Amino acid sequence: MEIVSSPDRMRALTREFRAQGERIGFVPTMGALHEGHLSLINRARRVATRVVVSIFVNPAQFGPQEDYKSYPRNPERDAERARLAGAHVLYSPTFRDVYPPGYRTYVAVERFGTTLEGASRPGHFRGVATVVAKLLGRVAPHVVFLGQKDAQQAVLLKKMIEDLEMDVEIEICPTVREEDGLAMSSRNVYLDADERRAAPVVYRALRRAETAVTREGERQAERVLDLLREVLALEQSVSLDYAAVVDARTLEPLPRLRGEVLVAIAVCIGSTRLIDNVILKVEE
Amino acid sequence: MEIVSSPDRMRALTREFRAQGERIGFVPTMGALHEGHLSLINRARRVATRVVVSIFVNPAQFGPQEDYKSYPRNPERDAERARLAGAHVLYSPTFRDVYPPGYRTYVAVERFGTTLEGASRPGHFRGVATVVAKLLGRVAPHVVFLGQKDAQQAVLLKKMIEDLEMDVEIEICPTVREEDGLAMSSRNVYLDADERRAAPVVYRALRRAETAVTREGERQAERVLDLLREVLALEQSVSLDYAAVVDARTLEPLPRLRGEVLVAIAVCIGSTRLIDNVILKVEE
Numbered sequence: 001m002e003i004v005s006s007p008d009r010m011r012a013l014t015r016e017f018r019a020q021g022e023r024i025g026f027v028p029t030m031g032a033l034h035e036g037h038l039s040l041i042n043r044a045r046r047v048a049t050r051v052v053v054s055i056f057v058n059p060a061q062f063g064p065q066e067d068y069k070s071y072p073r074n075p076e077r078d079a080e081r082a083r084l085a086g087a088h089v090l091y092s093p094t095f096r097d098v099y100p101p102g103y104r105t106y107v108a109v110e111r112f113g114t115t116l117e118g119a120s121r122p123g124h125f126r127g128v129a130t131v132v133a134k135l136l137g138r139v140a141p142h143v144v145f146l147g148q149k150d151a152q153q154a155v156l157l158k159k160m161i162e163d164l165e166m167d168v169e170i171e172i173c174p175t176v177r178e179e180d181g182l183a184m185s186s187r188n189v190y191l192d193a194d195e196r197r198a199a200p201v202v203y204r205a206l207r208r209a210e211t212a213v214t215r216e217g218e219r220q221a222e223r224v225l226d227l228l229r230e231v232l233a234l235e236q237s238v239s240l241d242y243a244a245v246v247d248a249r250t251l252e253p254l255p256r257l258r259g260e261v262l263v264a265i266a267v268c269i270g271s272t273r274l275i276d277n278v279i280l281k282v283e284e
Numbered sequence: 285m286e287i288v289s290s291p292d293r294m295r296a297l298t299r300e301f302r303a304q305g306e307r308i309g310f311v312p313t314m315g316a317l318h319e320g321h322l323s324l325i326n327r328a329r330r331v332a333t334r335v336v337v338s339i340f341v342n343p344a345q346f347g348p349q350e351d352y353k354s355y356p357r358n359p360e361r362d363a364e365r366a367r368l369a370g371a372h373v374l375y376s377p378t379f380r381d382v383y384p385p386g387y388r389t390y391v392a393v394e395r396f397g398t399t400l401e402g403a404s405r406p407g408h409f410r411g412v413a414t415v416v417a418k419l420l421g422r423v424a425p426h427v428v429f430l431g432q433k434d435a436q437q438a439v440l441l442k443k444m445i446e447d448l449e450m451d452v453e454i455e456i457c458p459t460v461r462e463e464d465g466l467a468m469s470s471r472n473v474y475l476d477a478d479e480r481r482a483a484p485v486v487y488r489a490l491r492r493a494e495t496a497v498t499r500e501g502e503r504q505a506e507r508v509l510d511l512l513r514e515v516l517a518l519e520q521s522v523s524l525d526y527a528a529v530v531d532a533r534t535l536e537p538l539p540r541l542r543g544e545v546l547v548a549i550a551v552c553i554g555s556t557r558l559i560d561n562v563i564l565k566v567e568e
Contacts, residue, residue, distance in 0.1 A: 107390070108390055134447075163387055163418075
């Protein structure tokens with residue numbers, strides 16, 4: 001595995017791969033690699049012949065009060081994990097490589113970027129879309145792999161790629177969970193022991209919603225959300241930021257469930273903010 | 285020359301060219317091709333082995349009171365001119381190809397997009413940046429050719445390409461002028477005979493500014509602009525929208541001229557709005 005920090009070297013590698021007819025799979029990350037990231041790298045290895053993993057903690061997607069400074073960073077362990085998972089290139093540009101002085105260009109996906117997480121974190125998705133557009137420009141992969149855990153990010157980036165006519169495929173891979181159901185997240189390390197014990201309630205609440213829809217035939221979004229909130233209320237240390245039932249492709253609210261439905265949730269446990277979701281296929 | 289309207293066909297062609305090791309030159313236009321456009325196609329033929337010309341009148345870059353509907357359109361004559369100039373592909377997508385229902389993604393270049401033309405035409409450059417990002421995504425050229433006449437557009441798109449790390453070179457080609465100095469523009473057809481006779485004053489005013497700087501050693505922007513306005517005042521039918529002296533790379537105002545300087549002007553002649561500019565290299 002080659003570790004690359006220079007954007008020029010990254011471009012040279014990608015041109016070399018393409019000239020050799022290789023198929024480039026790309027896994028963009030903010031580092032702090034966990035099983036979720038490794039599953040993306042594994043999937044990329046099956047679909048592509050060259051796997052590029054990027055690590056860049058992107059300041060443009062953090063709000064001023066958020067955890068940009070404290071976000072977990074461990075470049076040596078990340079490099080070792082990426083190598084063991086079979087990545088061929090680890091691209092980790094510096095802040096100045098990505099946002100040199102006088103940087104001015106931003107990509108925004110309207111509506112997709114201002115609902116749900118975007119409503120709670122103004123500017124977050126402008127930062128995400130911008131940095132991913134840049135990474136796609138630099139790495140020029142054939143396929144990019146994203147995790148379902150960040151459902152809105154995945155839908156929004158799919159929309160950006162389609163709207164900007166970028167020549168790259170996108171594959172969304174399933175959320176990887178701990179045995180008790182907690183979705184893998186780099187932010188889980190923020191949880192203390194009590195918070196960690198409480199955290200699986202998030203997925204239990206989503207499962208309650210799923211059961212209501214798939215087994216009990218519930219189709220009213222408000223009723224589904226009530227059931228979800230009832231489960232969540234069992235853990236007093238967990239406070240709900242939002243829970244929503246939306247169309248999985250457009251992210252528009254669905255008062256009555258139909259088609260492919262995203263049930264998305266964001267909570268705070270102590271000072272840690274976590275998100276999770278399930279996708280339901282609803283037959284009429 | 286192949287005329288392509290389908291985005292899928294355009295992508296297939298570009299992939300074929302790249303697989304064959306061809307070098308793709310790209311000339312994006314809004315049609316109404318004149319000598320300025322043809323000079324870009326000629327230049328592209330010398331630098332590239334395959335030349336793609338696009339024609340798309342982009343509604344996103346017109347304000348609600350502007351001339352989107354009346355903008356000159358003549359697809360048959362354009363196709364003939366592009367063919368004679370040696371283009372290999374003429375790509376002319378439809379409105380629905382470029383902005384399908386539910387379209388949401390926009391690219392903005394801050395500051396570069398809100399000064400000069402951007403101040404007079406709010407949203408204009410967001411439309412320009414977005415459509416060019418899309419066309420670059422679709423055509424995936426090695427080099428894109430733009431005219432110096434639209435100086436701010438050229439600088440802004442260069443900035444976008446650099447900021448978004450797009451793998452494409454950009455070449456800015458000299459403004460082509462009528463014998464009396466009027467810069468070639470698709471909008472010149474709007475001028476009636478009297479207006480057409482008055483129009484060359486725009487370039488004469490720019491030349492006065494140039495003489496002041498290069499021959500007379502003037503370095504104060506306000507003095508240069510006064511001289512320019514004096515010339516312009518000789519034609520009563522020509523009203524100034526703005527004249528500005530800015531850094532040619534950053535578009536920031538330069539109270540005192542130094543380095544590479546852009547002198548840019550926008551006027552109205554009757555109901556026709558025209559722009560023009562000169563670049564001056566100022567030695568200290």
